[in-house]
Amino acid sequence: MTDLYQAIVEGNAKAAVAATEAALARGENALALVQQQMVPAMDEVGRLFECEEFFVPELLLAGRAMKAALELIRPLLAAQGAEPAGRVAIGTVKGDLHDIGKNIVASMLEGGGFEVIDLGADVPPEKFVEAVRDRGAEIICLSALLTVTMPSMRRVIEALSAGGVRDKVKVLVGGAPVTRRFAEEIGADGYGENATAAVTLARKMVQAA
Amino acid sequence: MTSRERVLAALRHQAPDRIPVDFGSTAVTGIHVSCVDALRRHFGLEPHPVKVHEPYQMLGLVEADLQEALGLDVEGVFPRKTLFGFANEGWKEWRMPDGLPVLVPEKFNTTVAESGDILMYPEGDLTAPASARMPNDGYFFDTIVRQEPIDEEKLNPEDNLEEFGPISDEDLEHIRVSVEAASQTGRAVLANFGGTAFGDIALVPAPFLKKPKGIRDIAEWYMATRSRREYVHAIFSRQCEIAIANLERIFAAVGNRVDAVFLCGTDFGTQTSSFCSAATFRDLWFPYYKRVNDWIHGHTAWRTFKHSCGSVDRFIPSMIEAGFDILNPVQCSATNMGAEHLKNDYGERLVFWGGGVDTQQVLPFGTAAEVREQVLERCRVFSRGGGFVFNTIHNVQARTPVENILAMLNAVREFNGQAALAAGV
Numbered sequence: 222m223t224d225l226y227q228a229i230v231e232g233n234a235k236a237a238v239a240a241t242e243a244a245l246a247r248g249e250n251a252l253a254l255v256q257q258q259m260v261p262a263m264d265e266v267g268r269l270f271e272c273e274e275f276f277v278p279e280l281l282l283a284g285r286a287m288k289a290a291l292e293l294i295r296p297l298l299a300a301q302g303a304e305p306a307g308r309v310a311i312g313t314v315k316g317d318l319h320d321i322g323k324n325i326v327a328s329m330l331e332g333g334g335f336e337v338i339d340l341g342a343d344v345p346p347e348k349f350v351e352a353v354r355d356r357g358a359e360i361i362c363l364s365a366l367l368t369v370t371m372p373s374m375r376r377v378i379e380a381l382s383a384g385g386v387r388d389k390v391k392v393l394v395g396g397a398p399v400t401r402r403f404a405e406e407i408g409a410d411g412y413g414e415n416a417t418a419a420v421t422l423a424r425k426m427v428q429a430a
Numbered sequence: 431m432t433s434r435e436r437v438l439a440a441l442r443h444q445a446p447d448r449i450p451v452d453f454g455s456t457a458v459t460g461i462h463v464s465c466v467d468a469l470r471r472h473f474g475l476e477p478h479p480v481k482v483h484e485p486y487q488m489l490g491l492v493e494a495d496l497q498e499a500l501g502l503d504v505e506g507v508f509p510r511k512t513l514f515g516f517a518n519e520g521w522k523e524w525r526m527p528d529g530l531p532v533l534v535p536e537k538f539n540t541t542v543a544e545s546g547d548i549l550m551y552p553e554g555d556l557t558a559p560a561s562a563r564m565p566n567d568g569y570f571f572d573t574i575v576r577q578e579p580i581d582e583e584k585l586n587p588e589d590n591l592e593e594f595g596p597i598s599d600e601d602l603e604h605i606r607v608s609v610e611a612a613s614q615t616g617r618a619v620l621a622n623f624g625g626t627a628f629g630d631i632a633l634v635p636a637p638f639l640k641k642p643k644g645i646r647d648i649a650e651w652y653m654a655t656r657s658r659r660e661y662v663h664a665i666f667s668r669q670c671e672i673a674i675a676n677l678e679r680i681f682a683a684v685g686n687r688v689d690a691v692f693l694c695g696t697d698f699g700t701q702t703s704s705f706c707s708a709a710t711f712r713d714l715w716f717p718y719y720k721r722v723n724d725w726i727h728g729h730t731a732w733r734t735f736k737h738s739c740g741s742v743d744r745f746i747p748s749m750i751e752a753g754f755d756i757l758n759p760v761q762c763s764a765t766n767m768g769a770e771h772l773k774n775d776y777g778e779r780l781v782f783w784g785g786g787v788d789t790q791q792v793l794p795f796g797t798a799a800e801v802r803e804q805v806l807e808r809c810r811v812f813s814r815g816g817g818f819v820f821n822t823i824h825n826v827q828a829r830t831p832v833e834n835i836l837a838m839l840n841a842v843r844e845f846n847g848q849a850a851l852a853a854g855v
Contacts, residue, residue, distance in 0.1 A: 232657065276706050278656035281649050316565045318572040321648055343547075343565050368790050368827045369569055397701045397740075398790035414702050 225254060225290055229262035229332070230269075232282025234289040241290040251297035255334060259294075263287055263332030267417035277325070280416065284328030291331065305336035307427035310352035311362040312340035313396075314373035319366035322396055322416075326362060329416040330423060346373075346380035353386040359430065360423050363409075365396040374399070375407040391426045395419060433503035437618030438689060441733050441755065441781055443817045448846035449809055451820045451839075452783065454492030455506030455620040456692050457484045457513075458737045458759060459784065461826040461835075462569060463532050466490025468832040473499045473852070479523055479531040485538055485550070486513040486562065486637070487570050487825060488526075497617075499851070500839060504819070505612040507621040507688070510604040514538075514561065515553040515638030527567055542566075549574075552640045561637035569828035573635040577647035587664035589644030593636055594625055594669045597676040606683040613687040620735065622692045623680055625673045628666050628718050629655070630696045655706060655714060662714060670718040674725045681730050690733040690756060693722060699740020702765045708744045716748055723753025735783065739824065741765040743772075750779045759824045760785030762808070769811040782812050783819040787838050793822060794830045798837035805841035813845070 225244060228236035244254055266283040269275035275283075309330050313323050320342040331337045338356055340348050352358040361381075363374050374394050381387040391410040394403075395418075404412035411426065413419035431439065431447045439446035454460050461469070466480045467490065481491040492502065510517050512535065520536030527548070537554025546566030552558050562571040605623065612619045627633055634651045636642035645654050645661075654662055698704050698711065706714075719736075726732050733755040738745070742757075743766035749757065760782045762769050769785060787793050787805050796804075812818040820842050826835060840850045 232653075273703060273707070276704060276710075277700070278652045278654075278706065281653045282657060285653070316568050318563065318565065321652075324649065343545075367570070368794050369829055400791070403791075 225258040226262040226265075229259065229283050229286045229290070230265050232279055232286050234282075234286040237286040237290040238293065241293045245293065245297070250301075251294045252301055252303045254294055255291075255298065255303075259287060259290060259332060260334050263329060263420075266332070267329060267420060270415070271417055277321075280325050280329070284325065284332065287332040288328060306334035307360060307423060308336045308338065308356070308358050309360045309362055309423060310338040310340055310349060310356065310358035311364070312344035312349065313342040313364045313366070314370055314377060315343060315345050316373055317365050317367050317370035317396075318342050320364070322366065323362075323364040326364065326395065326413070326416045326419045329420050330362070333420045333424065335423060346377045347384075349377050350380050350384035350386060353381065353390045354384065358390060360391045360393060360426055362413075362419060362423075363392065363394045363396075365394075365399060368398050371396075371398055371403065374403075374409070378408050391430075393419060393422055393426075433615075433617040434619075434689065437503050437819060440816045440819055441690065443778060443781070443815055445813075445816045448848065449813050449818060449820050449842060450503035450618070451501060451842060452504040452620070453500060453502055453821065453826075454489070454497070455504040456622055456735075456737075456758075457487065457489060458695060458824055459821045460484060460487070460489035461492060462828040462830070463488050463490035464526065464528075464530055464569070464828050465826050465830055465832065465835060466492060466496065467530060467532070469500070469835065470496055472832055472836070475499065479533045481521060481533045482524075482535075482538075483508065483518055484512065485534060485571065486632070488532075488828070489825060490532070494615075501843070501848070501851075503617055504620050505615045505617040507605065507608045507612050507619060509622060509624045510601050511638065513632070513637055514550055526569070527564070550637070552638055555640060558640040561635070561639075571637075573632070573637045575635050575647045576642055577645075577650065578643065580645065580650065585644070585658070585661055587644070587661055587668065590665045591668055591672075592639060592643065593633075594672045596672065597625075597679055602679060602683055605680055609684040609687050618689045619687060620690045620692060621684075621688045621732075623677070625669070625676055626693045626722055627695055628669065628715055629662065630694065632695065652705065655710065659714060666714070666718045670721050673722060677722070677725060678729075686731040688730075688732050690735050691726065692735045692737070693754070694719070695737040697737075697739045698745050699738055699742040699761065699764055699767075701740060701763075704741055704744060708748065711745050711748055716752055719749070719752035719754070727753055733781070739764075741767055743767060746772075746776055746780065750776065754780070756781040756783045756819075758783040759821070760812075761823050763788050763790060763823070769808055773811050773814060777812075777814065777817055781817045781819065784821045784823055785812055785818075786820045786842070787822050789822050789824055789827050789830070793834050793838060794827055796834065798833050801834045801837040802841040802844075805838050806845055809842060809845040 483491040516537035549560035550562040735756040741764035
């Protein structure tokens with residue numbers, strides 16, 4: 222039978238659910254399933270993406286398989302009181318409806334053991350402030366696909382400062398037109414050129430905190 | 431040289447008298463309506479609201495007087511219907527969210543959602559579910575995905591083929607009349623017939639259909655190219671047969687008054703990588719691209735135009751082998767897409783239509799001097815031995831300063847040895 226690791230890497234959601242159900246029925250520990258199979262599987266997916274054996278379709282399929290398994294595991298994790306690797310709020314900025322990239326980053330972060338608060342698309346700055354203030358987000362990930370919406374990223378950072386929470390959160394930015402230079406200009410804490418870079422960066426930030 | 435001769439020389443990889451320039455001939459070489467409005471004001475052209483002839487990206491019609499003022503060399507021919515399924519006719523006034531008055535087709539019917547977003551309807555039918563929305567402070571529409579639950583057992587390729595069928599007499603007559611008019615302008619004719627885009631992600635959600643069936647969700651479609659490949663093959667195969675039958679009828683109606691034909695806008699590149707491997711491209715797209723190109727090159731004198739954003743270096747050899755003559759938008763800022771590399775490695779076999787200036791950073795946010803510098807450099811590289819039609823890398827985006835657009839156009843003229851554009855009024 223396919224194990225959870227293999228099912229996720231192969232992007233097979235049905236097999237991922239079956240493997241998870243079987244593992245839980247055998248009495249395997251939920252947190253161990255996450256740490257020993259799910260996170261390594263998504264790391265492998267990220268590695269295959271980095272070396273261009275995997276592309277967007279494979280990331281989406283793996284993300285879906287991972288999520289299907291996580292749906293079964295999440296209630297058990299909560300019951301165990303397991304702590305996530307970190308808490309991330311993510312969204313596309315105000316004016317930008319393009320959320321495929323954001324969704325991929327969200328699922329890679331989730332598969333990397335983070336708790337992800339997905340604020341969706343076209344998110345006004347105050348929603349990011351609330352995610353930090355009220356929901357304890359330690360990292361904010363901002364996505365923009367459109368040239369005309371990049372300035373909205375700056376407005377989120379300004380809103381975090383105005384809301385008095387800028388020093389409580391790290392801000393990562395990404396999306397097709399976004400560059401490292403732009404990230405520095407607007408005072409973001411990091412720039413990820415793709416989903417795996419975002420996960421690596423998020424891990425570094427929670428480790429440094 | 432006339433404009434048409436200039437473009438044809440470039441397409442034959444011969445050095446024309448000067449670099450030909452295109453703005454407005456396709457939905458990917460256009461100018462946002464707000465910038466068309468600003469240009470018209472700059473040149474003191476007859477004041478009137480600009481027609482939005484491509485309502486998805488809100489591209490402004492570049493009318494004859496502005497074409498003249500900008501010195502443009504290409505005339506576009508467009509299908510009768512827009513991406514929202516209504517015809518470009520019966521113009522009425524509409525206001526952009528920032529208040530700019532524009533003209534839109536009579537069936538450009540919108541409502542305002544609770545969120546303040548502007549909703550757009552297929553065929554202008556307000557009783558159908560909305561198929562696109564523009565944020566309340568936005569400049570473009572984006573599709574609303576309307577995906578019925580997918581039952582793997584019942585997936586039928588016919589459901590994804592609803593939008594492809596024999597061309598109607600009305601549409602054919604529209605193309606015939608449009609090509610006739612375009613060919614009278616003295617400019618090269620670039621035609622957008624439709625029906626030959628295989629899996630273009632802007633078209634998959636079918637914002638023109640009232641009740642799309644099949645796979646219409648964007649992520650589902652991308653996954654299907656991996657996990658349901660036979661299904662996608664079945665769609666492409668049938669679509670290809672229909673397209674070639676339509677091209678036969680179109681060619682019979684317009685002949686070689688068309689110089690180039692826009693075939694497909696499917697994006698294969700991302701900023702740093704691609705949406706699939708070169709092997710997947712060969713398996714899933716190449717056979718259909720080759721069939722369409724083979725038919726065109728076997729029966730017409732049309733050059734074929736392929737648009738794909740992003741890093742597409744890995745696909746270019748296959749695109750050339752499939753028979754494409756022209757690549758657009760030539761996104762030099764993407765990985766492995768440097769101008770020198772592209773020109774040196776593919777310049778003798780491929781015409782670069784675009785690549786003139788970056789529209790993500792330099793044109794909208796750079797200084798006029800930075801714009802000039804990049805345009806001069808791109809002209810120097812891409813124009814060697816012809817094979818270059820100047821255009822920005824994709825459409826000129828909303829909020830691009832008119833000073834930068836003028837700096838771009840004047841840099842091309844400087845390279846061409848022409849006088850700068852009139853200062854405007």
